[in-house]
Amino acid sequence: xxxxxxxxxxxxxxxxxxxxxxxxxxxxxxxxxxxxxxxxxxxxxxxxxxxxxxxxxxxxxxxxxxxxxxxxxxxxxxxxxxxxxxxxxxxxxxxxxxxxxxxxxxxxxxxxxxxxxxxxxxxxxxxxxxxxxxxxxxxxxxxxxxxxxxxxxxxxxxxxxxxxxxxxxxxxxxxxxxxxxxxxxxxxxxxxxxxxxxxxxxxxxxxxxxxxxxxxxxxxxxxxxxxxxxxxxxxxxxxxxxxxxxxxxxxxxxxx
Numbered sequence: 001x002x003x004x005x006x007x008x009x010x011x012x013x014x015x016x017x018x019x020x021x022x023x024x025x026x027x028x029x030x031x032x033x034x035x036x037x038x039x040x041x042x043x044x045x046x047x048x049x050x051x052x053x054x055x056x057x058x059x060x061x062x063x064x065x066x067x068x069x070x071x072x073x074x075x076x077x078x079x080x081x082x083x084x085x086x087x088x089x090x091x092x093x094x095x096x097x098x099x100x101x102x103x104x105x106x107x108x109x110x111x112x113x114x115x116x117x118x119x120x121x122x123x124x125x126x127x128x129x130x131x132x133x134x135x136x137x138x139x140x141x142x143x144x145x146x147x148x149x150x151x152x153x154x155x156x157x158x159x160x161x162x163x164x165x166x167x168x169x170x171x172x173x174x175x176x177x178x179x180x181x182x183x184x185x186x187x188x189x190x191x192x193x194x195x196x197x198x199x200x201x202x203x204x205x206x207x208x209x210x211x212x213x214x215x216x217x218x219x220x221x222x223x224x225x226x227x228x229x230x231x232x233x234x235x236x237x238x239x240x241x242x243x244x245x246x247x248x249x250x251x252x253x254x255x256x
Contacts, residue, residue, distance in 0.1 A: 001206060002036045002229035003029065004099065005107060005136060005162060005193025008075065009058050012050060013042045015197045019065060024199060026066055026073045032204050034194075038078035038099060038233065040107055045084050052097040055079060076100045076233055080107050080136060083116055088125055098131060102235030105132040107162065114143045115150050120157065127158050134160045134191060134232075139167050139180040148183075148246035155188045155243045162191035165209035166202075181216055187241040191232070192225045 007015035008029075010022035029037060039059055041050035059077045066073055079097035081087065087108075090096050098106045106126070110116070123133045135154065138144050138161050144151045155161060163180050170177040183189050192213075196204045213222050228238040 001032075001034045001226065002038075002233060003034050003194045003196075003204075003206060004038045004078070004191055004229050004232060005040050005080065005164075005195050006037045007040065007042075007080075007195070007197035008037055009039045009041060009055075009062055012058065013048045015041070021199070022062065023065065023069050023071060025196065025203075026071045026075075028199060029194075029196075029204055030071060030073050032207050034204070034206065035072065036074045036076065036233070038076045040078040040080040042082065042109075043079050043096070044082040044109075045086060047082075050079065051095040052077075052079070052101070053094070055097050056101065078107060080109050082109050082111075083119060083122065085118060085122075087122060091126075091129070091131075099134070100233045100235070102233070103129075103131060104235040105134055105160070105232055107136050108133045109136050110138070110141050110144075112140065112142060115141065115154075119154065123154065123157065123159050132158065132160055134162050136162050136193070137164045137167065137195065139163050139176055139183060140172070145175075145179060151183070151188060152186075152243055152245050160190045160238070160240065161188055162193050163189050164195045165192055165205040166195070168192065168209035168212050169205045170212070171205055171208075177212075181212075182246055184213070184217060184221065186244040186246050188243045188246075190224075190228050190238055190240055 010019045016022040042048040043050045055077050078099050138151050167176045167180040194204045231238045
């Protein structure tokens with residue numbers, strides 16, 4: 001199994017505090033059937049500065065540690081990039097890291113409470129550069145929860161979506177689980193990731209999520225997620241169906 005969204009690097013943002021804890025997290029990933037992880041440190045202007053060169057270096061160092069500890073896990077470079085008005089400029093400067101440094105796709109995070117008005121234009125500019133934006137955990141964004149049309153329009157115009165395994169499995173509450181399942185049913189989701197960062201509360205929930213997906217949608221949907229993960233780390237086009245609309249809801253209480 002491939003996990004395209006994980007905070008596994010030691011001493012980076014809100015991931016494990018030490019090499020020891022990162023190695024333990026890597027062993028847990030292997031126990032759950034994960035053989036490849038994309039390390040995705042946060043890059044948030046004004047909060048976390050994890051540039052392309054820094055991440056590449058830290059990933060190389062961590063892979064050496066994994067070999068030394070005989071942990072059969074491969075870690076690839078990535079970045080969870082907070083959307084901002086300077087993103088294109090940072091990309092041109094070489095600070096932004098695409099998935100596995102392939103210059104074909106990148107993980108983009110929205111603020112929790114809204115989707116910036118410039119998002120559609122920014123995504124268009126990225127696509128002109130040959131980069132597909134992958135929206136991470138849209139099921140946790142308040143504006144999208146209240147108005148699913150926002151996500152639908154972005155997906156319709158070429159973006160992709162990655163939901164968190166803990167949302168699928170119901171670990172963030174009934175609302176997040178229900179909405180995530182609705183998005184999958186509407187063919188608005190192309191990827192699933194763990195977003196794991198520790199051994200307890202924010203650990204790997206991939207197996208639990210896959211059980212839920214199999215029960216609700218069958219093996220075909222699981223296979224789609226697995227194949228897309230393989231393709232995206234190679235920089236290859238991924239499978240994407242024509243999305244369906246979700247009805248707008250009057251009120252959503254997140255994580256209840």
